[in-house]
Amino acid sequence: MTDGKEFDTNSGVTSRKGIDCSAYMQRVFQDEFAVSLPRSTGEQMKLGSRVAKSQLHTGDLVFFKTSSRQRHVGVYIGEGEFVHASTSMGVTVSSLDNQYWGARYELARRINGSDA
Numbered sequence: 213m214t215d216g217k218e219f220d221t222n223s224g225v226t227s228r229k230g231i232d233c234s235a236y237m238q239r240v241f242q243d244e245f246a247v248s249l250p251r252s253t254g255e256q257m258k259l260g261s262r263v264a265k266s267q268l269h270t271g272d273l274v275f276f277k278t279s280s281r282q283r284h285v286g287v288y289i290g291e292g293e294f295v296h297a298s299t300s301m302g303v304t305v306s307s308l309d310n311q312y313w314g315a316r317y318e319l320a321r322r323i324n325g326s327d328a
Contacts, residue, residue: 233285236297237273240287245271246324253283260323265308269319274308276316288320 231239234253241247249256257275268274268288275285286296289305296311297303306313 215233231297231303232297232299233297236289236295236303237285240295241323245323249323256285256322257283257319260321263320263322263326265317265320269322273323274323275318275320276313277318278316283318284316 213257234249234251234256237256238251240250241249249259253275256273261274261320262271270290272288274286274288274294278284279320284296284298286294286306288294288308293305293306294308295303295305308314308317
């Protein structure tokens with residue numbers, strides 16, 4: 213699954229705005245890996261195997277705790293960056309080490325074809 217393959221960050225999204233993070237992950241994994249993910253971030257967080265931040269590979273899901281009850285998900289694209297989406301900002305690339313995301317990083321999961 214995470215063989216270093218590069219993928220299109222648009223991944224079939226016709227509008228880069230109006231899609232939330234978990235729906236975008238569904239689209240990326242379906243379009244790029246032919247893997248179906250559940251709709252919610254909480255359910256996506258249960259899939260695959262946990263990966264240390266220092267061991268991230270392209271295609272790993274990265275999760276952030278944005279509030280006491282909210283989570284955010286993106287997909288790691290290498291070089292310390294991840295692609296993610298929000299309904300207000302659309303699809304964007306961010307650094308895991310920037311002040312906002314670095315402080316909220318929670319965990320990463322590696323999804324294998326048989327896990328999803």
